[in-house]
Amino acid sequence: MKTYIKYLFVASAAFLASCEVEFEEPITDEGFYTTGEANMSSFVAVGNSLTAGFADGALYITGQENSYPNILANQFALAGGGDFTQPLMNDNLGGLLLSGNQISQNRFVLAADAEGNLGPAVLGGMPTTDVANGLASPFNNMGIPGAKSFHLVAPGYGDVNGVLTGTANPYYARIATNASATVVGDAASLNPSFFSLWIGNNDILSYATSGGSGVDQLGNLDPTTYGPNDITDPNVFASVFSQEVEALAAGGSGGVVLNIPDVTSIPFFTTVPVNSVPLDEATAAALNANFALYNDIVLPTLVSFGIISAEEASSRVVTFEAGLGNAPIIVDTDLTDVTTILQGPPANLDPATAALLGQLRQANENDLIVLTAAGVLGTQVGDDPTAINGVSVPLANQFVLTATEQARVAAAGAAYNAAIEGIAAANDIALVDARSALAQVANGGVMSNGVMLTNEFVTGGAFSLDGVHPTPRGYAYTANLIIDAINAKYGATIPKVDIGTFGTITLSND
């Protein structure tokens, strides 16, 4: 009997082992997914805030976990890709400290006020990520929020002592291997077997988001002389971009670069309509009376003296009407500055009025009002109830991206993209047309696996609450574009992600 039971036991164990549940084609089998000619054992991603996983105006852990490089690395891992490290922040608040002093604000969350109105609000709480506590290590994700093309090869960009003076970047200072290290140098030290590079967005974006406050540095080949809101010269861009690609591609199996989307199609520029100032009849009439002198006398006189063209004069005419749809008055630094002229004869205006009218016009449908103007338009300036932003006080330059300024952004962006395309071809690496992809999102939206992505602020699904950076779902969409490009270029079969499983904006009243 005992022997019999023993045999029974052995027989059942063998039977159990043979009945192990297994798929006919397990996706976990080596070779089910392949990376083709690409080698993903050491993937390094280089770029700016988009690469870092920045969202909602801050960098925070869950955002980083949904960065497109991290999403990519997770998919690469299914095809035998290696580990992927990121310089995770300390918390999910997102603000930065420098030696204990807060230097950047926490993330935005979608909050409801007492009336139930929803809007972005800065999440409360004291952040805990101190830039001074340097990690001094390269990471697979070398996305540095705020970086422009030339910053990635600039020694000192990670020197913590330069953070407050503006010569260094706090995010890079936190991880730079030493004070004179460069982002690309640290990245290359990981000997990437494959890299991604998405840089150049900030080379035009900071100019755009500042309402064209900076300078178009076209022709200036020395980026050390650039201000933070300037447009980078395309030759400078092409030169550093090429240098970066070569440094990252050395010794690897390939890489992928992304071109620069049309920054003006992001919600930061498309949310606040140009004509949204409400006026009652009395106010409109009073304003028109005030501007009658300017419209009817000053402008024609300036034309007759040949100081401005008739075309400019007609663009400077200011008229209001009763109703909701008035465009604000703005300062347009591309107009002829007539401040001094107006103080002399025949106008003889007082200096204050002359300064007001110096570069004044009313915004039109070709101007873009930035998202941050929403909290300024129509508000009172100081204690004077007659001083209203956009009505009696011109909306400051930083809140409006004029058509002229947009043209500078577009021209530089097109030049960068031509350079990116050429450099990608020269180095035989994959190229993602992020510009066309965003254009699709902005023009009617993109449908992916039952989920719609548009550039609508808050509700569109693609953009986070800062109006500039994607949501996790937007980053997942980006990751899919990159996977498509890699699969096509390198004969890989890396699976894409289901973007609907990635979140959008975060709700919180905290």
Place this chain on the structure above:
Amino acid sequence: MKKLLIFAVFALTAAVTYAGGYRVSLQGQKSLAMGHTGVAVVNSAELVFFNPAGMVYLENKLNISAGVSGVFADVKFQNAEFGYSTETDSPVGTPFYLYASYKANDWLAFGLGVYTPYGSSVEYPNDWEGSHLVNNIELAAIFVQPTVSVKIFDELSIGGGPIYVTGSVNFNRNLNRTLSDLDGNRTNVTVDASGVNAWGYTIGAMFKPTDKINIGFNYRSEIILDAEGGEADFENVPNSPLTPFADTTFDASLPLPAELTVGFSYQFHSKWLFAFDFNRAFWDVYNSLDIDFADPNIPDSFNRRNYKNASIYRFGLQYEATSKFTLRAGYYFDESPVQDGFFAPETPRNDSQGYTAGLTFNLSDRFQIDASFLYLRFKEVDASYDFYFEDGVAVPFGGTYKSSSFIPGLGISYRM
């Protein structure tokens, strides 16, 4: 007759087969070893469940059978499009039974059964890709059934009795595919109800046209478990008026469908018995799993199931090898009540074929040990659940499922 049967067996084996719902057919080791046949087999107190009418034909005055099974179930899931791959880590289920029959006189017998014919225990890794449908579920129902059996003629008996059910359910899932708190912890809900009671009944008839052939019929009624005032516990809810998920109570109904069984047994040799059962499970009662939350701010949860009625074909063979040993073997196939597009991972059951074997060892004239083993094999299946909605848009969830169960069981029988 024999030829016909053999043909039938082969014809059916070749057919596409399915298995069903949260029914757990493990109501007796002797019967299970024979493919869970028994509506027309007279050999133990297991008849209390299989066909109360048969009790009156048992030879002994008192028969008691008790046993327990260990359900080792494993479900694997993968989705090649997105690279999902996961596996359940379900706790071992332990369905049990206890039956007693007492023959008062030649034409009247009484019985009592306690058994667990419905249950489910499935545990996926938390926050897996289908976590918006289920993270884990634990469903249990204990049936208590007093029974009477009456012989009308020598060839015909009837039997039946009321069934009292006490059940419990614990079910956790994430609220949707993305909602989470500030730290990325997924928002989820656990609904828990226990002590849910309901009543039903069973009736049966047995016809013995010859010494060698029994024909049986049994019907067990539908029983609806109405959970009222169960607890709904929401976790990781964002602090926002848009997500008003405060802990509350809920009402929900879970049907335990009616089951009709007809079958026969044939003693074709002094030592050999063949049995065949046909089950029809009336799963169409399970149309939707609706969870009605008491808090009016929390939207109720509607989960379409749309099950269809399903059949099971069972074949068993018994061989009295020696005076000490009786050997048994069986096979069944079990049609899934789950229709295309309604394959929810909480009951990931499709085609199954059951291979059974077992033996009885006579310890003495009175005591027997009954052992059984069931290997339940499911075909690999590409399936999806297409009736999950987000913002009014259907978001199907599917992939390839492959599952199997090993179910060893041990029991004891006593007769006097």
